Amino acid sequence: MISQADAFVEVFAALKKIFGFEQIFIGAKExxxxxxxxxxxxxxxxxxxxxxxxxxxxxxxxxKAVTGMEVPxxxxxxxxxxxxxxxxxxxxxYRALFQSKPVTEKYFNVYGEVAKQTVVLAPVGTxxxxxxxxxxxxxTRYNKLAVLDGGPLxxxxxxxxxxxxxxxxxxxxxxxxxxxxxxxxxxxxxPGQPAPTWDDTLPEAxxxxxxxxYLDWHPTPADVLDIRxxxxxxxxxxxxxxxxxxxxxxxxxxxxxxxxxxxIAKPLDGPINDFNLLSVAHHASIDGVVTxxxxxxxxxxxx
Numbered sequence: 517m518i519s520q521a522d523a524f525v526e527v528f529a530a531l532k533k534i535f536g537f538e539q540i541f542i543g544a545k546e547x548x549x550x551x552x553x554x555x556x557x558x559x560x561x562x563x564x565x566x567x568x569x570x571x572x573x574x575x576x577x578x579x580k581a582v583t584g585m586e587v588p589x590x591x592x593x594x595x596x597x598x599x600x601x602x603x604x605x606x607x608x609x610y611r612a613l614f615q616s617k618p619v620t621e622k623y624f625n626v627y628g629e630v631a632k633q634t635v636v637l638a639p640v641g642t643x644x645x646x647x648x649x650x651x652x653x654x655x656t657r658y659n660k661l662a663v664l665d666g667g668p669l670x671x672x673x674x675x676x677x678x679x680x681x682x683x684x685x686x687x688x689x690x691x692x693x694x695x696x697x698x699x700x701x702x703x704x705x706x707p708g709q710p711a712p713t714w715d716d717t718l719p720e721a722x723x724x725x726x727x728x729x730y731l732d733w734h735p736t737p738a739d740v741l742d743i744r745x746x747x748x749x750x751x752x753x754x755x756x757x758x759x760x761x762x763x764x765x766x767x768x769x770x771x772x773x774x775x776x777x778x779x780i781a782k783p784l785d786g787p788i789n790d791f792n793l794l795s796v797a798h799h800a801s802i803d804g805v806v807t808x809x810x811x812x813x814x815x816x817x818x819x
Contacts, residue, residue, distance in 0.1 A: 517603050520610075521555055527610035543578045543600075575600045602686070620776055620801040621744060625687035626651055637742045639776075639801035641750030641816070644679045644688065650743055653690065664689040680751040680813075683796075748818045750801050754781055754811065761794045762786070766809050774800035780814050 517524060528540045542561050544552050547568040556563045564582040576587040578600060585596045593600050601609075604623055611617040620640055626647065627633040634651050644663060649655045664671030665685055755763040764781035774780060778800045786793035800816055808815035 517607075518551065518555065520607060521559055523607065523610045523614075524561075525559055526614060527606060530613055531606075531609070541582050543582050604686075618777055618797070618799040619683050620799050622681050622683065622685055623740070624681070624685050626690065627687060628690040629692060630690050635740045637740050637744060638681055639744055639747050639750055640681055640683055640798075641752040641801050642681045642743070642747050643749065643751060644674065644681070645677050646747065646749075647681075647688070647743070648676070648690070650746065651741065660693050662691050662693040662695070664691075678751075680753065682753055682756040684756055747802055749804075749815065751813050751815050752780065752798050752801065753813045754798070755795075757794075760791050762792075763811060764795045764798055766811075766814055768806045768809060768814060770806055770809055772806045773804070774806060774816060775803045776800055780806070780816075 531537055532540065539562065542552070542556075542563045544563055544565055545568040546565050549565055552561075552563050555561055566578065566581045575593055579593045579596065579598050580586050583596075583598060585598065587593055587596055587598075608619050611619075621637060622640055623635060623637050625633060625635055631652050636647060636651070638647060645655050645658055648658070648661075648663075653661075658676040661676055663674055663676050663679070665674045665679065665682075665688060666672060667687065668689060671687075671689060754766065755761065762784045764783055766781045768774065768780045776799075779797060780800050781798040783797050784793065784795040786795075798814070802816055802818060804816045804818040806814060807817045
């Protein structure tokens, strides 16, 4: 966002015009205030800061903290007239509206038991094991690693050798497989004792997990590891949103030569307001040849 602030000015204006949004807020953590205040002053962004913690139901919590409106149980922010999107999603809206570009690449963190936490820019479909190799992880022992696509609470454990970046990937948490299961976890206080607060438990927990070093970590564009030109194969999943939605329909065949941005799958016909039937189009994320097509994925290799 720092390097593309002008794009956000344009897309915010477009979203207000297209959808009739009355206000657009940037919700950020207090720890990011130092880097966002110059943008607020220069571009007039309405930035609302919240405590530097990440609780369950972040979208609902953010909606209440920023707008004062509470999302009812079992509902989503849209039910109170609010939509919540992350920075990259809004930037992808800009690319679609103003540059006619589909989503073919992703920014995400690789963190945890790695030599250095890294922000990576890679084509959609890049193999996880190829990413780990590029950041210095010993992939010969990949079967001893547990990797979550997402965070420690809501992330899904994935097959290290077969998984690939999807359009919803925002981070890979890498840990030793032997540490994957915690056997000393309790969300309840001791009988007769007051429930612990964030101030009581957060500093100690962060110290034990080795997370203190990330508190003031603010990657710049120069810190991003851009591997787009190094990727020689991709595996683009037709179904990318867990239990929701339906798989897309491949429209390419083995042997087809494709370029970045070429359509390779079309969405299933159906109402766009039904999450259970929703699917999306997919596009080639590298130049190459289609080497495998099935109902689950399309594989493309540079040749």
